[in-house]
Amino acid sequence: xxxxxxxxxxxxxxxxxxxxxxxxxxxxxxxxxxxxxxxxxxxxxxxxxxxxxxxxxxxxxxxxxxxxxxxxxxxxxxxxxxxxxxxxxxxxxxxxxxxxxxxxxxxxxxxxxxxxxxxxxxxxxxxxxxxxxxxxxxxxxxxxxxxxxxxxxxxxxxxxxxxxxxxxxxxxxxxxxxxxxxxxxxxxxxxxxxxxxxxxxxxxxxxxxxxxxxxxxxxxxxxxxxxxxxxxxxxxxxxxxxxxxxxxxxxxxxxxxxxxxxxxxxxxxxxxxxxxxxxxxxxxxxxxxxxxxxxxxxxxxxxxxxxxxxxxxxxxxxxxx
Numbered sequence: 001x002x003x004x005x006x007x008x009x010x011x012x013x014x015x016x017x018x019x020x021x022x023x024x025x026x027x028x029x030x031x032x033x034x035x036x037x038x039x040x041x042x043x044x045x046x047x048x049x050x051x052x053x054x055x056x057x058x059x060x061x062x063x064x065x066x067x068x069x070x071x072x073x074x075x076x077x078x079x080x081x082x083x084x085x086x087x088x089x090x091x092x093x094x095x096x097x098x099x100x101x102x103x104x105x106x107x108x109x110x111x112x113x114x115x116x117x118x119x120x121x122x123x124x125x126x127x128x129x130x131x132x133x134x135x136x137x138x139x140x141x142x143x144x145x146x147x148x149x150x151x152x153x154x155x156x157x158x159x160x161x162x163x164x165x166x167x168x169x170x171x172x173x174x175x176x177x178x179x180x181x182x183x184x185x186x187x188x189x190x191x192x193x194x195x196x197x198x199x200x201x202x203x204x205x206x207x208x209x210x211x212x213x214x215x216x217x218x219x220x221x222x223x224x225x226x227x228x229x230x231x232x233x234x235x236x237x238x239x240x241x242x243x244x245x246x247x248x249x250x251x252x253x254x255x256x257x258x259x260x261x262x263x264x265x266x267x268x269x270x271x272x273x274x275x276x277x278x279x280x281x282x283x284x285x286x287x288x289x290x291x292x293x294x295x296x297x298x299x300x301x302x303x304x305x306x307x308x309x310x311x312x313x314x315x316x317x318x319x320x321x
Contacts, residue, residue: 002058002081002117003045006160011167013048032068043115049163051180052173053127056156057120066110074125075103075133077187081117081153088113092141099144099190104137119156121183128230130184131241132191148189155186158290169289174226178287181228185256188229188244208246211236215247219262226287227259227266263287264301267294271306272313279306 008014017023020036023044027034036042045060058081070076078100085096088111159179162169169175214236219227233240244255251258263286270282280291283306288294298306 002157002160003047003060006047006164009164009167011049011170012160012163014045014164016043016045018043030068031071032066034062034067035065037063037065037113047160049159049170051159051170051176051183053124053180054183055122056159056183057122058156058160059118059120061112061116061118063114064112066112067108068110069105069107070102071105072103072122074123074127075101076123077101077119077121077190079119079121079149079152079156081119081156085116085118086113087111087116089141094141097143097146097149098141099149100139100141101132101191102139103133103135106137106139108139119153121156121187128233128240130188130191130230131239131244132187144190145192148186148192152183152186152190155183159183162289175284175289177228178226178284179289181226181287185229185254185259188240189254189256208249211238211243211246212250215243215258215262219266225266226285227262229255229259260297261301264298267298267306268302268309271309274310274313279310282306282310 003014003016006012006014015026017026020034020039020042023034023042026046042062043060044062047058049056080096080099083096085094087094090109094110162179169179215232218232218235229240229243233243236243240255247253247255247258253261267282267286267288270277270285271279274282283289283291283294295306298309302309
């Protein structure tokens with residue numbers, strides 16, 4: 001289903017396996033061993049995209065017993081990609097509501113009762129710690145918030161489609177970083193960082209307010225610059241988790257939602273100030289690469305189309321409010 005709409009490109013590695021003997025060499029490279037449960041109907045495939053700080057692998061598996069060792073020094077997430085996943089691990093039933101998060105080295109056993117579609121997102125150890133993994137060697141099976149789960153799944157698919165259709169976008173590090181940032185923000189929501197985790201500190205409220213003010217000041221000072229949460233955290237000397245908690249506490253929304261809102265405002269500023277750039281150029285400069293979704297979000301926020309804002313800016317020539 002996913003793979004039929006994809007074509008390999010310079011940014012997307014796409015491999016399909018017609019029989020288990022062709023699949024075995026690729027599996028052995030990953031220290032995994034499968035016993036197929038339905039050889040006659042075997043089919044497997046995988047699509048791979050690399051971003052600056054993570055690798056995305058979307059796989060179509062098959063009915064099997066799987067023994068594998070995951071090595072993820074920077075952390076890894078296994079995310080169901082359909083609503084009908086069915087598997088088990090150590091006697092525990094797994095379905096599409098869950099996701100698996102792990103860090104370090106883990107030897108795992110699974111039984112997949114059918115063809116499943118799942119994504120493995122492997123994070124580089126160099127990626128800024130966002131508070132997802134509390135211990136160096138740990139594995140969790142968690143029930144995901146449905147909306148956060150669906151959003152993360154859709155972003156993974158969007159990245160694969162973009163890599164298939166527009167591989168040149170991945171050659172520009174800034175564009176690839178924008179795509180990755182959106183994915184990281186989606187995983188912030190998936191991990192459901194507790195915005196009240198710093199309640200015990202008496203001055204937590206004041207610190208949270210100050211951090212949000214610093215975000216606002218930063219965006220005001222650099223209205224058309226890309227916004228990356230890890231860079232903001234570095235700028236303010238805090239963790240991404242602390243930054244996320246501050247925004248949730250003070251603004252009543254997730255860091256993902258707030259950064260998206262800030263990006264919309266930054267795009268509006270650019271539309272009003274530009275003399276020759278197009279809507280697409282301004283939107284992409286702020287990390288909006290799916291222009292239909294951008295236009296919809298823009299209209300919902302500002303009650304006008306981005307093209308209307310652009311035309312008004314050119315007519316009046318005033319600086320953005």
